[in-house]
Amino acid sequence: MKISGAKIVVETLIEQGCDTVFGYPGGQVINLFDELYLCRDRIDHVLTAHEQGASHAADGYARATGKVGVVIATSGPGATNLVTGIATAYLDSVPMVAITGNVPCSLIGRDSFQEVDIVGVTMPITKHNFIVKDINDLADTIRMAFKIAKSGRPGPVLVDIPKDVQVAQCEFEPKAQPVIPYPISYASEDKLKKAAELINASERPYIYFGGGIISGKASDELISLAEKIDAPMGCSLMGLSAVPTDHPHFLGMQGMHGHYASSVAEDEADLVITLGARFSDRATGNKERFAKNFKIIHIDIDGAELHKNIAADIAVRGDIKDAASRLIELVEKKEHPQWHERIEELRSEEKLRTESALKAVYKKECGNCSAPCDKTGIPADQRLRPFDIVDIISENAGDAVVVTDVGQHQMWAAQRYPLTKPRTFLTSGGLGTMGFGMGAAIGAAKATGKYSVLFTGDGSFGMNLNELATAVSQNIPLVIVIMNNGVLGMVRQWQTLFFDKHYSNTTLDRKTDFVKVAEAFGAEAVRCYTAEELRNAAKKAFACNGTYVIDCVVDCDEFVLPMLPPGGSIDDIITEIK
């Protein structure tokens, strides 16, 4: 039977196992939305407030489940509004299919109304993209988009469908199964043997892992390897949640705002075993200084990551789960008591430094800024501290998926939140997209049916708070914790340290009342100044089964510590603001 292109799109999405799409209608996708309406009992469409929110929601859906997230937008501005979301997914290797409408083929290239060459625009931020000009190619192109999105190192794929292709009709035969990813690549046995030799000879091994462990489902193998060779582990921001925070071998995130113990331990190691990570500048600091003292084994699914940022002594391309499990068989069981002792020393030192840094912030005079913390009348030592906020929320959040925006709050959550299971910490690591959180938290809650808890700042929240409308109308179980310091804290921190306290455009000086804003959107909301107030608010928030905003007033001069200055190295680590 012949069916329309629009129907083929919806049928193919369903065939590929897609139960929820996020999007926003428009002139060139009306046909597609008509089919979504007709198929509404088989596939759910979440209408967001803005296409950017929809793209982050599809991303959050994918990060929380590992399934391919799908977003639909119209041509022109609808399509360009997806760009930040697609780039965010690309930098963090999130499987996503973005479907855009476009003007009819006959109008393409004539600067028609709402026409944009979105395939050209998104070429450098997608794994691949397509424009479908022949309806006979439509179903297979969408299948191929799913295949590419989830094969190897995952990533976003865009399919642009001109309106006339949505209207045209052709034969369609649904497939019984979703497409199977391309076969995995297996690490070479020879290289793994060489890696094992290095590991066996190492006295101070250290494992640095990244998001590849999560997308490669290799947490168990990673932990077994660490235990067998008795190596401490640290991770990139993207690696968080791959290993339980309280695992005895886990030292936490390393890098620019990583834990002191993991960054120093890595520097003192004689061998760094890198698994599913890409040596981002935020994780390594100064590249010349970074690998001075140790040898490197680098295993990654993406061959192009090998030797890209840091040259490895042994570089292995291959599926991480397979490679790690084979490596476990090849290495000898080891114990490194001296190395252990040193690690414990570093842990105690980290504890002391953290405590001292936490105290130090109160010694400073708050400048005459207009930040809300100054106006509360609450003595400095009774104010809410960032780590207290993270602790109190985590005590109440149960198995909620943790989502962050970008900035200081993101780092505080990354450093502090106790995580137990993979895919429970969603954050924009590579692109650092402020405004990522609202959409992602909605997508994650939709996908898991569980609470999402969003840590955000007043800057990031201001970027996409319109998605409160989506959360409320979809009745999303979502707790939004705003660390409201009245400033763009991360940039302010740099200005304090490196720009002579020239607070250029980082003191927001806004009169926005987030409690009233939330209430106007139909969400419940409360403002908290003290830990006691936050405890009460958190209890209510996680019992309300809807969207709840907690506006936490935080001192504007709280710092994210420790800090490796940009371009600096472990020698320059700042653990206290003097």
Place this chain on the structure above:
Amino acid sequence: MDQYVIGVIVSNVSGVLSRVSGMFTRRGFNIDCLTVGETESSGFSRITVAFHGDKELKTRIVQQLEKLHDVREVEVLDKNDTVIRELLLIKVRNNSESRQDIMTAVEIFRSKIVDYSPTALVCELTGETSKIDAFIELLKPYGIMEMCRTGIVALERGENCLKTAK
């Protein structure tokens, strides 16, 4: 810095040249030249890229090319075992004083005169880059009016071939 020549087999689909050349721009790879044309099988095109750089750069370029969905095969061609050619069309001033010198140069370089008018000559020359460079250098004093060169194409000698996936 050495010069490397890479042969790339790509699917013959719209936008493929943008994808390949866009990758070079985005990654900040400078290239000397890039040529593209059909192959013996209609579904594939062959791109030849030449660039100057070290071994690390070569590795990164090959790895990034291999990642592109439309790229089927990438090979660094061994310059000692590869036929490398470039085509030049060059228009020089034609007058009675210089004509004989130009004709001599054309003969020695095994170039061809493909257009002749009282005031201008168009010469065609095929050869390796160094030969083309030398010919241009030689013609400069006579007044080069315009020129264009194709960039290099390259095939390995003997049995070795880049596979065009069927």
